[in-house]
Structure formats: structure tokens, C-alpha cells
Amino acid sequence: MDWDKLRIFHAVADAGSLTHAGDKLNLSQSAVSRQIRALEESLNSTLFHRHARGLILTEQGELLFDATSAMSKRLDAAAARIRDSEEEVFGELRVTTTFGFGTLWLAPRLPKLYEKYPDLKVDLMLEERVLDLPMREADVAIRMKEPSQADLIRKRLMTVRMQLYASREYLNQHGIPDGIDDIVKHRLICQNTSAAQVGAGALLVQTLMGHNPQSLLTVNNYFGVLQGVLHNLGIGVLPDYVTQDFPDLVHVMTETESADVPVFLAYPEELRHSQRVAAFKDFVQDEIIAHRKQLRQQGKI
Known part of the structure; x- marks a missing residue:
């Protein structure tokens, strides 16, 4: 299957428009349309329903878009590994955690991370939904339970009540x-x-x-x-x-509290050697050590 045609198909499916996909790919609308027709002919399937308001994927198109989406995320992961420098920490790091932990604990501490790595770009995604790390919906996750997804490196950070x-x-x-x-x-x-x-x-x-x-x-x-x-x-x-x-x-009501809630940091196995991930992991661990030290000084643990 022609990789270039798949790349163009993915852009069209993502944009829902030949024109918008062409703008993104620096191709004319007619060139994009020819590539899509050629791909449909090679597969002997219709991939899009054509409407005045845009393009809608057919069932066959949905199947192919799922495959190209997975390919795109894998390629992004490979590119991230290639871009990682052995000595420097820079570029984008996508971090996901819960809304509560992200707003009340993590975000107030990020100035220290940026002070040490001013060229780092953190995309902080706060939501309760567990994002798919192996499929590169995020690079690093901090969750209030042990991740169950395969191919992840996990580290228990602390316990919360x-x-x-x-x-x-x-x-x-x-x-x-x-x-x-x-x-x-x-x-x-x-x-x-x-x-x-x-x-x-x-x-x-x-x-x-x-x-x-x-x-x-x-x-x-x-x-x-x-x-x-x-x-x-x-x-x-x-x-x-x-x-x-x-x-x-x-x-x-100090005798009334929840059971222990474990907090885990996780990231995909393929990012094991990422300098950005390593820098973020070390930062979080250092902050947790400082957090527990201060609580001991305050007599709270």
C-alpha cells in the first residue's frame, strides 16, 4: 500500500475536507482528490461519503483511519526518541494526571522544573479519563491507581489519603x-x-x-x-x-479517613531513554521527597 496515499488519506480524514487537508499538506485540492480516488480504486472501496458540508468516513474509511492513526502515533513516538538529546532536555512533554492532583499539587511546583529546563514545553492534560500511553495520547501519566496498560514502566510515588x-x-x-x-x-x-x-x-x-x-x-x-x-x-x-x-x-475528625490511595508515575517502554521523561520523573521524585520532609517538620506525618 502506498505510504504517501495513506498520509494524504489520514490528513483528509482528520480535517474532514479536501481543501483543509491540501492546505496542511501544501497540495492543491485536485491533487489531494486524485490521490484519494487512486487509494479507493486500489482498495476497491469507498472511503468517504461526499456531502456539501464536507467528507464523512464510510465504515471502510473508519477502519483505515484507525490504522493510520495508530501508525501516526507510533511514528510520533519514534520521532520523539530520535529528537531526544543525550545531554539536553528540550521540546514537548505531554503529561496527564487527574484534575485535583494537577491543579493542587503538580502545577504549583512546575516553576522549579522550568527554572532548571527553560527550553522544555509541558502540555499538561488534566482529566479523570485514563489516556492511552502506548498509543501516545500522552508521554507521562500520574495516576491514583496502578496503570493496567501493557508495555509501561511504572513507579510508585507516594500514598494519599x-x-x-x-x-x-x-x-x-x-x-x-x-x-x-x-x-x-x-x-x-x-x-x-x-x-x-x-x-x-x-x-x-x-x-x-x-x-x-x-x-x-x-x-x-x-x-x-x-x-x-x-x-x-x-x-x-x-x-x-x-x-x-x-x-x-x-x-x-482525624479518625475518619479513606483507605490508602497509591500514586503511580508511568510512561511507555519506548520512552525509557527519553531525556525529557527522565527529567520530569526526577523532578517529581525530588518534589515528593521535599514534600514529605516538610510534613515531617510540621509534625503531620
Whole structure:
């Protein structure tokens, strides 16, 4: 099969337009159209439905687009390995993690990474969906569970627990709860039970709900929960790593917490020798060591 025709087909399928694909490939619309017709003839299949508003893939086109997408990601991975210098750290690094960890822990620490590697370009993708690392949807992932995908290098970074926190001002106004039964006198701030979250956190929320909190504020991520707590709205369920950067939060109902949640860093086997990945991994590990040291100094662990 002609690789050049496949490259043009992929661009057309991705753009949904002969014109837009031609602009991207620096080819005329007629040249792109001829290549697509030739590919269809060689496969004896129609790859696109032609509409006034653009092109839509046929079932056969979808199958071929899946294959060219996989090829494109593999080629990107090979190019990334080739571009990696043995001595320098530069270029793009796509990092994925959860919204909570990314906003509350990772992003505030990135200035240190950029200070050391000013030519690095980090694309931070925050979402609960687990991206496919072997298919190069991202280069590195930090997840709240051990990745199950094959061909990944994994490293356990730390353990997190979901605990209960409130502001000093809120506690001065509403009193300090003695135990879980006292949640009936307070407003609970937590992730919505239907929101994507780690199982241990969901179980803790369900337990608290069973004790009939006086009032409730649910949010679909931990950043929103933290904002509610900082603005004195109630007692929030938050990961314990927030205590370093928000030392004024008060840990309440200390016997009520989630089970351990392991935090893993993972990346594809094919990026084992990537200098960008190595630099990011070392940075995260150093920050975790510093994080735990500060917590020990504060008497929190």
C-alpha cells in the first residue's frame, strides 16, 4: 500500500475536507482528490461519503483511519526518541494526571522544573479519563491507581489519603466536630458521588452521607471542594497532599479517613531513554521527597 496515499488519506480524514487537508499538506485540492480516488480504486472501496458540508468516513474509511492513526502515533513516538538529546532536555512533554492532583499539587511546583529546563514545553492534560500511553495520547501519566496498560514502566510515588478539613474561621463559628456523628451539625463539601474519583474517596463520601450532614455542597473536582473550604462553607473531603500548600487548613475528625490511595508515575517502554521523561520523573521524585520532609517538620506525618 502506498505510504504517501495513506498520509494524504489520514490528513483528509482528520480535517474532514479536501481543501483543509491540501492546505496542511501544501497540495492543491485536485491533487489531494486524485490521490484519494487512486487509494479507493486500489482498495476497491469507498472511503468517504461526499456531502456539501464536507467528507464523512464510510465504515471502510473508519477502519483505515484507525490504522493510520495508530501508525501516526507510533511514528510520533519514534520521532520523539530520535529528537531526544543525550545531554539536553528540550521540546514537548505531554503529561496527564487527574484534575485535583494537577491543579493542587503538580502545577504549583512546575516553576522549579522550568527554572532548571527553560527550553522544555509541558502540555499538561488534566482529566479523570485514563489516556492511552502506548498509543501516545500522552508521554507521562500520574495516576491514583496502578496503570493496567501493557508495555509501561511504572513507579510508585507516594500514598494519599482522603481526609476531612475545615478553615479556622469556619470552626470558630460552628465548633470543632468530635467525631463522625457530629457531621449532622455541619455542612459537608465533597465530590459528587457520580463524579469520577478514586474508589477510596467515594467510599468515604458514602460513609459520611450515611451520617446525615446538616447541609451539603457537592463539586465535580477537588479544586472546587478546596475553594469551598477556604471560603468557610463547611468541612471538606480533600486529599492529604493539600496540607503542605495550605497550612491554615485544620484536619478534623482525624479518625475518619479513606483507605490508602497509591500514586503511580508511568510512561511507555519506548520512552525509557527519553531525556525529557527522565527529567520530569526526577523532578517529581525530588518534589515528593521535599514534600514529605516538610510534613515531617510540621509534625503531620
